[in-house]
Amino acid sequence: MMQLTWDIPTRLHFGKDCIQKLGEIISSYASNVLIVTGANSSKKNGSLNDVIDQLKRYNIKYHILDKIKSNPRVEEVREGILRAKKENVDAVLAIGGGSAIDSAKAIAMGYYYDGDVWDFYENILKPFKALPIVAVNTLAATGSEMNGTSVLQNESRQLKISVRSTILFPKDSFCDPTYTISVPQDYTIYGIADIIAHLWEAFFGMGEATLSDRFGKAIFDEVMEFGPQLIDDLINYDLREKIMYASTCALNGITIMGKKTGDWGVHAIGHHLSLLYDVPHGASLSVVYPIWLKWLQNKSAYGITKFGLTYFDTEAPDETIDKAIESFRSINAPIKLEDLNIKNFDKNYFLQLLINNKASGAIYPLNESDLKWIVDEMVK
Amino acid sequence: MMQLTWDIPTRLHFGKDCIQKLGEIISSYASNVLIVTGANSSKKNGSLNDVIDQLKRYNIKYHILDKIKSNPRVEEVREGILRAKKENVDAVLAIGGGSAIDSAKAIAMGYYYDGDVWDFYENILKPFKALPIVAVNTLAATGSEMNGTSVLQNESRQLKISVRSTILFPKDSFCDPTYTISVPQDYTIYGIADIIAHLWEAFFGMGEATLSDRFGKAIFDEVMEFGPQLIDDLINYDLREKIMYASTCALNGITIMGKKTGDWGVHAIGHHLSLLYDVPHGASLSVVYPIWLKWLQNKSAYGITKFGLTYFDTEAPDETIDKAIESFRSINAPIKLEDLNIKNFDKNYFLQLLINNKASGAIYPLNESDLKWIVDEMVK
Numbered sequence: 125m126m127q128l129t130w131d132i133p134t135r136l137h138f139g140k141d142c143i144q145k146l147g148e149i150i151s152s153y154a155s156n157v158l159i160v161t162g163a164n165s166s167k168k169n170g171s172l173n174d175v176i177d178q179l180k181r182y183n184i185k186y187h188i189l190d191k192i193k194s195n196p197r198v199e200e201v202r203e204g205i206l207r208a209k210k211e212n213v214d215a216v217l218a219i220g221g222g223s224a225i226d227s228a229k230a231i232a233m234g235y236y237y238d239g240d241v242w243d244f245y246e247n248i249l250k251p252f253k254a255l256p257i258v259a260v261n262t263l264a265a266t267g268s269e270m271n272g273t274s275v276l277q278n279e280s281r282q283l284k285i286s287v288r289s290t291i292l293f294p295k296d297s298f299c300d301p302t303y304t305i306s307v308p309q310d311y312t313i314y315g316i317a318d319i320i321a322h323l324w325e326a327f328f329g330m331g332e333a334t335l336s337d338r339f340g341k342a343i344f345d346e347v348m349e350f351g352p353q354l355i356d357d358l359i360n361y362d363l364r365e366k367i368m369y370a371s372t373c374a375l376n377g378i379t380i381m382g383k384k385t386g387d388w389g390v391h392a393i394g395h396h397l398s399l400l401y402d403v404p405h406g407a408s409l410s411v412v413y414p415i416w417l418k419w420l421q422n423k424s425a426y427g428i429t430k431f432g433l434t435y436f437d438t439e440a441p442d443e444t445i446d447k448a449i450e451s452f453r454s455i456n457a458p459i460k461l462e463d464l465n466i467k468n469f470d471k472n473y474f475l476q477l478l479i480n481n482k483a484s485g486a487i488y489p490l491n492e493s494d495l496k497w498i499v500d501e502m503v504k
Numbered sequence: 505m506m507q508l509t510w511d512i513p514t515r516l517h518f519g520k521d522c523i524q525k526l527g528e529i530i531s532s533y534a535s536n537v538l539i540v541t542g543a544n545s546s547k548k549n550g551s552l553n554d555v556i557d558q559l560k561r562y563n564i565k566y567h568i569l570d571k572i573k574s575n576p577r578v579e580e581v582r583e584g585i586l587r588a589k590k591e592n593v594d595a596v597l598a599i600g601g602g603s604a605i606d607s608a609k610a611i612a613m614g615y616y617y618d619g620d621v622w623d624f625y626e627n628i629l630k631p632f633k634a635l636p637i638v639a640v641n642t643l644a645a646t647g648s649e650m651n652g653t654s655v656l657q658n659e660s661r662q663l664k665i666s667v668r669s670t671i672l673f674p675k676d677s678f679c680d681p682t683y684t685i686s687v688p689q690d691y692t693i694y695g696i697a698d699i700i701a702h703l704w705e706a707f708f709g710m711g712e713a714t715l716s717d718r719f720g721k722a723i724f725d726e727v728m729e730f731g732p733q734l735i736d737d738l739i740n741y742d743l744r745e746k747i748m749y750a751s752t753c754a755l756n757g758i759t760i761m762g763k764k765t766g767d768w769g770v771h772a773i774g775h776h777l778s779l780l781y782d783v784p785h786g787a788s789l790s791v792v793y794p795i796w797l798k799w800l801q802n803k804s805a806y807g808i809t810k811f812g813l814t815y816f817d818t819e820a821p822d823e824t825i826d827k828a829i830e831s832f833r834s835i836n837a838p839i840k841l842e843d844l845n846i847k848n849f850d851k852n853y854f855l856q857l858l859i860n861n862k863a864s865g866a867i868y869p870l871n872e873s874d875l876k877w878i879v880d881e882m883v884k
Contacts, residue, residue, distance in 0.1 A: 126745055127519035130650075132512065138762075139507035270510075332742075334729075335749055338722035346715045362712075365506055369715055369762070378758065382518075382749070 126333055126382035131290055134270045134376075138299045138369060140361075143174045143260065147182035149296055153256050154215035156185040158208045160228040161219040162192045169303045171219050171262050187211050195398045195405065196223040198230075198242050198278045205234035205241060208255070215256040218294075221263025221315075222275070222405070229274035229292045232257045242278055244287045251289035259294040262303040264368040265315030265406060267322060267375025269297035277399050282477060284395035299372065301364040309358060309456075314406030316351045316367060317457040319374045320344065321394075321409035324448075325386040326379040327431065328420075330487050333382030337434055340379040344435065344451075346370045352454045389485025390416045393498065396478055401466045410457035411464060415501045417445045423488060461502045475499045506713055506762035511670055514650045514756075518679045518749060520741075523554045523640065527562035529676055533636050534595035536565040538588045540608040541599040542572045549683045551599050551642050567591050575778045575785065576603040578610075578622050578658045585614035585621060588635070597638040598674075601695075602646025602655070602785070605639045609654035609672045612637045622658055624667045631669035639674040642683040644748040645695030645786060647702060647755025649677035657779050662857060664775035679752065681744040689738060689836075694786030696731045696747060697837040699754045700724065701774075701789035705766040706759040707811065708800075710867050713762030717814055720759040724815065724831075726750045732834045769865025770796045773878065776858055781846045790837035791844060795881045797825045803868060841882045855879045 137145055150157075159175065166172040172190075179186050189204045208216065208231055216235075218228035232254040234241035244251055261269040268274070272292040277284035307315070323340045347370050354363040373379075380386055393416070394408030403411075421428045421441045432444030452459050461469065475496060484490040490498070517525055530537075539555065546552040552570075559566050569584045588596065588611055596615075598608035612634040614621035624631055641649040648654070652672040657664035687695070703720045727750050734743040753759075760766055773796070774788030783791075801808045801821045812824030832839050841849065855876060864870040870878070 125520060125742070126749070127522070128516070128749075130514075130516035130518070134510075136508070136510035138510070140505060142507070334746065335723065335726045335753060338726055339719060342718035342722045343715065346718055349714075362505070366714065369506070369508075373715060 126331070128381045130377065130381055132270065132293065132377050133290070133295070134293045135296050136270055136299065136372065137296065138372075140300055140302055142298050142300050143171070143178065146175065146260070146298055147178035147184065150215065150258055151182040151184060153295070154184055154258070156211065156213045157215045157217045157258070158204065158211065158213045158231065159186050159188045159217050159219060160192060160204055160231060161188070161190050161224050163190055165306070166219040166262060169262055169306045171260055171303045175217065175219055175260055186217075187213065192220065192224045192227045194223050195277055195284070195402060196227045198276050201227050201230040201234065201241055201276060204231040208235045213255065215258055217258040217260070219260040219262065221261065222266025222268040225259045225261065225266070225268040225294070226274040226276060228257055228259070229254070229268070230276055233292065242281070245276055245278070245283070245285040251287065251291050254291045257292065257294040259297040261297060261299045263307060263311070263315055264304055264364070264371040265318040267372055269294060269299060270372050270376040275395075277395075279399070282399060283481060284399045299368055301361060301368045304364045304368055305359050305361065309355060311404065312358060313355060313455050313457050314404045315371065316347060316406070316455045317410035317452060318406035319347055319367070319371045320451060321390060321406070321413060322374040323379060324413065325388050325391060326383065327434065328387035328427065328485070328487060329380060329383040329385055330427070331383040336379050336381045336383060341434055343370050343374050343379065348451060348454065355455050385486045387485040387487045389488055389490055392483040392485065393478060396474060396481070396483060397464070400474060400477065401464070401469070403464050403466070407458050407464060410452040410459055411461055411502070413452070414445065414449045414459055415498050417448055418501065419494060419498055420488065421445065427488065469503070471499060471503050506711070508761045510757065510761055512650065512673065512757050513670070513675070514673045515676050516650055516679065516752065517676065518752075520680060520682055522678050522680050523551070523558065526555065526640070526678055527558035527564065530595065530638055531562040531564060533675070534564055534638070536591065536593045537567075537595045537597045537638070538584065538591065538593045538611065539566050539568045539597050539599060540572060540584055540611060541568070541570050541604050543570055545686070546599040546642060549642055549686045551640055551683045555597065555599055555640055566597075567593065572600065572604045572607045574603050575657055575664070575782060576607045578656050581607050581610040581614065581621055581656060584611040588615045593635065595636040595638055597640070599640040599642065601641065601643025602648040605641065605646070605648040605674070606654040606656060608637055608639070609634070609648070610656055613672065622661070625656055625658070625663070625665040631667065631671050634671045637672065637674040639677040641677060641679045643687060643691070643695055644684055644744070644751040645698045647752055649674060649679060650752050650756040655775075657775075659779070662779060663861060664779045679748055681741060681748045684744045684748055685739050685741065689735060691784065692738060693735060693835050693837050694784045695751065696727060696786070696835045697790035697832060698786035699727055699747070699751045700831060701770060701786070701793060702754040703759060704793065705768050705771060706763065707814065708767035708807065708865070708867060709760060709763040709765055710807070711763040716759050716761045716763060721814055723750050723754050723759065728831060728834065735835050765866045767865040767867045769868055769870055772863040772865065773858060776854060776861070776863060777844070780854060780857065781844070781849070783844055783846070787838050787844060790832040790839055791841055791882070793832070794825065794829045794839055795878050797828055798881065799874060799878055800868065801825065807868065849883070851879060851883050
């Protein structure tokens with residue numbers, strides 16, 4: 125039996141030049157914003173200038189924090205919170221991909237909290253209030269522009285954790301595929317790998333949410349039709365558009381309605397590759413998934429069979445895994461640890477950290493011997 | 505190129521006993537509500553009592569308008585508006601299917617307007633403000649519980665028209681499949697026919713919104729898997745649940761994102777069967793669709809071919825139409841005019857009214873000779 129609450133408050137403005145509506149739309153609730161972005165790409169792709177034009181046109185004051193990195197860290201967020209408090213902003217505006225948007229969410233909730241924002245991530249308290257969040261998405265990947273999740277890493281604590289709350293949904297998100305045209309091939313690939321991984325994490329959340337599973341498969345079909353084409357034709361607007369909209373739908377909630385949660389075991393492992401070796405998020409997932417599926421094959425005949433039937437029209441686990449790998453291969457995503465070119469991969473340290481941090485899935489829990497099996501397979 | 509705004513503000517509370525959250529949730533904005541419902545079913549299925557229990561528990565005052573009919577009319581809505589003004593309510597709470605919910609939407613916007621509410625339907629002015637709308641949905645069909653559309657008929661004007669606005673989305677909707685278990689077989693069938701018709705109207709809206717089309721097909725597959733089973737097992741909760749969630753998703757916007765509009769030509773014709781002969785909405789659609797598809801076959805090779813490829817994996821128009829008819833037949837929906845048992849069907853009057861009211865589709869316009877062809881086919 126299915127219980128669900130569909131509560132997706134974000135207004136998504138999607139399409140060429142949608143940014144031209146930004147000033148008018150946000151001026152109803154924002155008069156002084158903190159722009160949260162990275163050092164380079166929002167300057168290169170023109171989005172920062174376009175946003176500033178809009179803000180000026182509507183007399184919205186702004187301040188810029190332009191030091192968010194890929195795999196965003198709590199340090200920059202803390203700086204952003206101080207800045208937001210000092211400037212007394214009334215909204216946080218992210219420009220970028222998941223890193224900028226997740227950081228903006230953290231700043232928006234940290235603004236109202238006197239303690240350390242990291243407390244939300246370690247579940248010491250739940251998010252209780254946040255400034256309005258605006259997202260100008262420039263990367264098709266995480267879906268953060270239309271969900272209530274923020275993922276940060278804390279290097280001193282050696283943790284990369286997500287927090288989720290309805291109050292962390294952006295109020296308005298603007299997705300103009302034009303800004304993604306300058307994304308290089310590797311990050312385009314990682315973004316698509318991330319989309320696929322989101323669909324599968326939701327699928328393995330199980331529960332008999334048949335229609336949600338069908339929506340997930342629909343997005344997968346879309347990505348498998350247009351993703352491989354895009355990799356060979358990076359400046360094709362129409363293909364950028366297809367992948368950008370798919371990435372939003374892959375994690376805005378429609379693939380998970382009626383399930384209590386996704387599994388997220390692959391993400392839990394992948395996050396540690398990012399944490400220790402700064403592996404791009406999507407790349408970590410396409411490397412871990414094939415091995416996790418092999419692990420699942422030994423663990424749950426039901427799980428792997430249902431996956432095969434839903435996604436690849438086969439009951440045979442080996443064929444299912446081959447086809448899953450083929451999905452990643454079709455977009456040239458890394459599928460083996462060696463593809464990541466990690467210098468000095470320390471297998472024992474990596475495993476110990478997974479164990480210490482209790483890396484696991486919600487539906488398919490990973491105990492120490494499971495993690496050991498997976499790490500052994502990774503280095504084989 | 506695709507432009508879209510995803511703005512679906514309704515919070516959907518779905519599942520067994522979700523009504524138990526109603527009082528707490530709506531008490532944050534409602535203290536005095538007008539309940540809008542029909543004369544019978546909400547008493548029979550227990551939903552009215554359950555709602556009243558909740559309202560009492562949270563000290564929310566209420567007034568009841570329990571005379572909404574299937575194919576709702578502007579007369580009852582006008583009465584509801586007077587009542588809402590007199591009692592100075594702060595929310596309108598529908599209990600029922602599309603008829604009750606559409607009427608509640610009309611009352612909610614009519615409350616703030618001194619003129620006749622029908623003006624909104626004839627597009628004399630746009631909806632500008634509405635009371636908060638709450639929906640307790642008890643019929644899987646129209647999807648009105650999660651969209652901004654209201655359809656009313658006006659017998660003196662011989663019109664049945666829809667109006668659409670973001671302000672007409674219910675604020676909170678509660679869908680407990682339990683309430684649909686007592687829906688008789690015929691109305692269960694009409695509801696499923698309505699779902700299918702919504703998917704196809706969106707599909708024929710065209711535009712290259714490939715992912716939206718995939719979502720539509722996903723819902724169709726869900727309905728074709730569980731709909732025929734439900735017809736033979738009306739008290740099966742799990743099947744009621746599948747169809748109820750599918751009905752919401754079929755018209756909450758996700759199948760139309762990136763398209764400017766659906767076609768709605770079949771609805772335009774079907775509405776006139778309801779207007780003149782009180783034909784249930786879904787029944788009118790399953791009768792008109794087969795003929796409209798035959799008409800389309802002569803009109804647009806592209807349209808019928810794309811439909812066949814997307815829905816039935818065939819390029820052959822005849823096979824496509826056969827399979828479309830088979831879809832309706834699989835749920836025992838009426839597919840011919842004679843199945844509707846209309847007494848004294850006046851072909852010429854019906855055609856003249858279609859012509860006078862300019863019944864047409866947005867993408868596939870219907871001129872007089874098109875309408876004549878369609879009506880001739882209907883009576884063949």
